[in-house]
Amino acid sequence: MLDVRNLRVAYGGVHALRNVSLVVPERSVVALLGPNGAGKSTTLRAISGLIRPEHGRISVGGQRIERWSAYRIARLGVVHVPEGRGIFPSLTVRENLEMAAKAVEKDADTVSEGAELFPVLGTRLRQLAGSLSGGEQQMLSLARALMARPRLLMVDEISMGLAPLIVDQLFDALRQRAAGGVSILLVEQYVDTALGLADYVYVMDKGSIVDVGESADMREGNLATAYLGGPV
Numbered sequence: 001m002l003d004v005r006n007l008r009v010a011y012g013g014v015h016a017l018r019n020v021s022l023v024v025p026e027r028s029v030v031a032l033l034g035p036n037g038a039g040k041s042t043t044l045r046a047i048s049g050l051i052r053p054e055h056g057r058i059s060v061g062g063q064r065i066e067r068w069s070a071y072r073i074a075r076l077g078v079v080h081v082p083e084g085r086g087i088f089p090s091l092t093v094r095e096n097l098e099m100a101a102k103a104v105e106k107d108a109d110t111v112s113e114g115a116e117l118f119p120v121l122g123t124r125l126r127q128l129a130g131s132l133s134g135g136e137q138q139m140l141s142l143a144r145a146l147m148a149r150p151r152l153l154m155v156d157e158i159s160m161g162l163a164p165l166i167v168d169q170l171f172d173a174l175r176q177r178a179a180g181g182v183s184i185l186l187v188e189q190y191v192d193t194a195l196g197l198a199d200y201v202y203v204m205d206k207g208s209i210v211d212v213g214e215s216a217d218m219r220e221g222n223l224a225t226a227y228l229g230g231p232v
Helices: 040-047 070-075 093-103 110-117 134-147 164-179 191-197 220-227
Strands: 002-011 014-024 029-033 055-060 078-081 152-156 183-187 200-205 208-214
Touching (some): 002 040, 014 040, 014 183, 014 208, 029 191, 040 152, 070 078, 078 134, 093 110, 093 134, 110 134, 134 152, 134 164, 183 191
Parallel strands (some): 029 183, 029 200, 078 152, 152 183
Antiparallel strands (some): 002 055, 200 208
16 A cells, blocks of 8 residues: 655755655554654655655555645545644534545535544534544544545554543544554554554664564564664
8 A cells, every 4th residue: 555665854954764665555554663753753744745755755556656745645545644633623523524525425424424433523513623622632633534535544643642541442443444444554652552453563763764573573672672762
């Protein structure tokens, strides 16, 4: 589904990504882990077209997209849930969910589907999205992304600042969609939670991939060391 080769990104002459390569196979979940500042969010932003790489290639379903604009990449079925609540705070919950209908078939009832996925949203449809709790905002962000019928879903730190119970609900939704065949690239701070969902794991440090393997084979000590910024 996704093939990234030798990706380089620089900010003001300083390289944030150095020859990053990774693959997300069809119908699989890949976790991208590492310490703060490792380049994980930059990788997702480059894939979704929010920043332009200076070198490398990005293919989705065999189609090169590294020079495409963000809206063209989104129309291809690449949906990016960014770090920090990807919602329209001044719109109601209903209006946020209706936005997803723009990307799918005309008869799609994205409001009902979103409320079915996260029932609490069904009780908040008239409420401004910005007035929801942090957990409810993240549910809305994920629901809207999933209602857009992604081919590739990229999720950046969806658990940040949330209670464990809310995190479990969010990951249950991701698990359901993964079982339904959606390919997922996941950036996540909770290693155990990420390993429980992912098929494959890439570890980043200082803008480079430093380890890769199947989730079941990744040694917890290696991941913990990578999070501290040391050798893997």
